[in-house]
Amino acid sequence: MRADTGSKAVSTARRQFFNEGRPPQSLVAEPILRSWRRCADLGLDNQVLPSLVPLTEGELRRASERNERLRRLSRPEIESLYAEAMQTGCVIILTDASGLILESRGHTAFASRAAQVALRPGVDWSESATGTNAVGTALLEGRPIAVHGGEHYFDPHGILSCSAAPIMDPFGRAVGVLDLSGPAAVDHRHALGLVRLAAEQIEHRFFDDGFAGLQVLRLGADRALLGTAREGVLVFDDGRLVAANRHGLGLFGIDWSALGTRSVDELVERLPQGAGIARMETAGRGVLFGRMDGEETVPSRPRGARMAPRGLPQFGELLLREEDERGLLRAVKMIDAGVPVLIQGETGTGKEMAAREVHRRGPRAAAPFVAVNCAAIPETLIEAELFGYEEGAFTGARRHGRKGLLREAEGGVLFLDEIGDMPLSLQSRLLRVLQDREVLPLGGGRPVSVDFALVCATHRHLKGLVESGTFRSDLYFRIAHYTIELPAVRDLPDRLATVRELWRRVARDERLVLTAACEERLAAYDWPGNFRQLVGVLRMLAALAEPGQPVGTDLLPQEVSENARPQPARAASDAPASEPADLDAIELAAMRRALDAHGGNVSKAARALGINRSTLYRRLLSTH
């Protein structure tokens, strides 16, 4: 249990530990105290924050490249936590295995405060460099941890409240840390649960790439967990356990040290044969359900994740309107014919997802998809990033020069996100490349011919930018031959169905349900951050949900529950979601009212309604 980390208890603990040199008695949690001791042993002075010099842009880029897989697998979780971060004024941080911050996303106001205490990309947050902190301490302790305010070793870090979970690869190595950090003054009670769950999802994704030639067993005490991130995964090489996730190890009460030493028959009587789920007898752990990964039998992604939802048009994983689906199918043909595609839409409407899917379906699928966010790269660097440079082109240039992203997209698709933010000078250079199909690297050298298909995206009104003179009209006409406008969530024709489908994907457990009222509020909200924000909120609800206990409106972020536009038609209650006939809805509403009138006493409400207690229970709890 967490010790009382109220500021008074922590101040007393700090005084005892740092000023009086004696161990504080149960005023801070054991892991925090252990960490303080480690830092003191290293000779760190809690009042003097060491100067933490961030990596240079180039060094950080190389560190990011080395961690490309971690970043790729973490991206969906970071996207999902983004909504939470924006609502609670936090930032999401991804670090490498040593605690070096690779990425930080979220609330800009807090991000700039955090940067003042060096909580920003390129800085080392290992415990030995930065004292007790969620990232470094989670890495050393090997488990998720929250560090609030004064629990940080260094005094200036008292402004932070951070929750972090290490990300373990299938071989039990910590490959990074996911962290949610915010102001110490705000109560971030769900943060630790959210990062723990997100880290679990990322760890599960490590198994998606497959283990050629090895036997991958997916198992759980409940067959419904198979195919979700909560399933156990064990990988055997010639009968020996060589890789696993935490759940798989937990099912047998073993840890990572079992890798390489345990054999399959020490764990299960025999592996499931053939396709489908089998009951498995285990050595001393009762009956489990399991199935083997096989080419045709077991999809590596969660079951049903790609199933077309009833009546909702889809393009890959994107939910959209029928006309958009048709438009994107045409975009694949455009790419094939060498015509650039422009995708417009508000933030979070799936522009990048759409571009990736267009690439995946097109003739260039086997070649790279290179995404460049024109708004995220500093103006001074974007030219070098895009066009590459020769050795010694400018101070700080790499020894052997750099190829540039345009050439890295050779044969594939170049995705220029936020093209509306591209500086005018670069627009002319890009236009020249598109006309000549040649790139001239910075610092001279010979022009190099390039072959890539171009997909651009923007949330801005590009035509308006042309009219105001901030976007070149000739470039506009070059890239906007074929334009698609992705819809905002509020413009979708069936928002309830969209909410339900996204919930099905996010919850991945049929026992997790939303009440009808909750669904309706979600469908009625305007979602300025569109799908990204909606998916983020659904993930948060899924993290809080308990199987069999419908998630009600009380768990919705205030912003959503207060600003949902009232839906006409049926009166929604906080009873489990279903698609009731009107009579059902009326009946449920009556039951709700009776319950309210009797202070939640089911016996009294049943009596007032003239039905028996078990009928009322059943009716209220039924999900269909």
Ligand SMILES: Nc1ncnc2c1ncn2[C@@H]1O[C@H](COP(=O)(O)OP(=O)(O)OP(=O)(O)O)[C@@H](O)[C@H]1O
């Ligand atoms: N149409 C959609 N259907 C389902 N999920 C979506 C859709 N669009 C976006 N998402 C979700 O939102 C996240 C963000 O999507 P994406 O990055 O493609 O949006 P974007 O329009 O490129 O955003 P931005 O303009 O901010 O860069 C995705 O990871 C996904 O979870």
